[in-house]
Amino acid sequence: MQNDRVGYLAAKGFDTELRDELERHGVHVNAIRGRLLLADGYHPAAWAQNIWLDPVFLPVSSIGNAVKALKAIQRNWHLHPTGNYRRAALIEQQLPPVKHKAMTFGEPAPQSPLGSWTLWESDMLLASAACSSPFPDGEVRFVEDKANPPSRAYLKLWEVFTVTGVKPDKGDLCIDLGASPGGWTWVLASLGAHVFSIDKSPLELSVASMDNVDFCQGSGFGLDPETVGQADWLFSDMACYPDRLLRTVLRWLEHGAALNYVCTIKLQGKTDHDIVQSLGEIPGSKLMHLSCNKHELTWINLAQWRSRSQSGIDAARPLRSIA
Ligand SMILES: C[S@@+](CC[C@H](N)C(=O)[O-])C[C@H]1O[C@@H](n2cnc3c(N)ncnc32)[C@H](O)[C@@H]1O
Structure with missing residues (x-):
């Protein structure tokens, strides 16, 4: 500079x-x-x-x-x-x-x-x-799909996959916590991934009935990473306190239960900068405000960024040069 x-x-x-x-x-x-x-x-x-x-x-x-x-x-x-x-x-x-x-x-x-x-x-x-x-x-603008996804939240994953240049491959196991009504699950299933979705509320039928979607009604915090083996991706768009999200992803990382992570940090009232910083400091992480995020940030942690950060390469460089 x-x-x-x-x-x-x-x-x-x-x-x-x-x-x-x-x-x-x-x-x-x-x-x-x-x-x-x-x-x-x-x-x-x-x-x-x-x-x-x-x-x-x-x-x-x-x-x-x-x-x-x-x-x-x-x-x-x-x-x-x-x-x-x-x-x-x-x-x-x-x-x-x-x-x-x-x-x-x-x-x-x-x-x-x-x-x-x-x-x-x-x-x-x-x-x-x-x-x-x-x-x-x-600001990333897409030609929107107004017919198929049941919520506009799908635009968040479209943006993450576009700006990082990384997305789930066909057959990847993706876990989607806080999935209802199903915008993210729809994106992942449309990419050919196998999606295991969890929410306290049901998925929209059109998404729940997709061939490669399994749905479980319940709390995303009830899924124990010790029992999962290894998923390719963990997604969370759960409406939850940021400290709860931090504790959850730390457990998943500790158990090596997912390779890649995309999670929304939902902020309420005064922004909790401490928790946001703790998430950002996890090796291989990037925090972003996506074009359709409101008072929330998206935490992205990819296996390939973790290995780069372990080799001393800065994972927080502008995304354009990472992908
Ligand atoms: C913003 S919505 C998710 C939208 C979704 N990603 C989509 O693309 O349609 C937040 C969801 O978090 C769910 N939620 C809140 N607490 C949860 C918990 N403990 N476990 C699972 N889901 C939870 C809510 O029921 C709600 O459906």
Whole structure:
């Protein structure tokens, strides 16, 4: 990195969480425009929807001059407006067009870099050519399936599998805790995995009757990892307290009962940063705020990241370079 400056774009409505997260990791926020926070130092912040690496301030004397300055760096840019809206829009109009089609699930995430810029002052651009996400403002949009999945929660798994580039293989054993009404189970079964789902409430019939789905009505905490052997994946979207989730995944990890994990951390009231940090510190972990997460984060822990972190490679690098 050429300087210590990093831009963090908070997930919508969660700038306070982002600021708290950065400060507790010793990253000092020194300027804020809307939900864009400028800070000294890098932390792979969970509450950031996108991270602007090495952003530079560029003085610009005219609209044409601003366009020239951005084009001289690279072709593809996304405007994140924070003020000076009319002038910023005029600059944007003269930049090469970048198409942002909704993704079809199964397509790989875009590989070409997408820079982010804003008009910090009327005569000053802030621009980052290298962002953590290849999606505009880190928001992933899909062509939705409005017919088959019984809840929109399926979009969370589509996003996880797209941004990590890793998903269950055909025949993998997946355990889905807190599965009702069945959006996640539907995604996993549609990939050809064998899904064992648990919830206190029933699954939607259309999902429960899929060939490769077994359902058990009960508590996900009642499934003892000692008796499971080894599942390929453990998923949890259970509505539960974060400390209970932490204790549960630690037991599963201790018993080696699952290779890969994707779990939603449901936060209520004041964000419990201690528990979130404990989950993030488990080797091979990544915390993300997915595009359709609300006051929740997604904890991802993959076998291949655990082995990389054991070999000293940082599993928390931007996901684009991990997959
Ligand atoms: C957000 S919903 C899950 C949505 C689901 N992933 C989908 O894709 O349709 C949360 C679920 O957690 C379940 N839940 C809460 N406590 C649970 C427990 N102890 N064991 C199993 N399920 C639980 C609730 O019944 C509810 O269905």
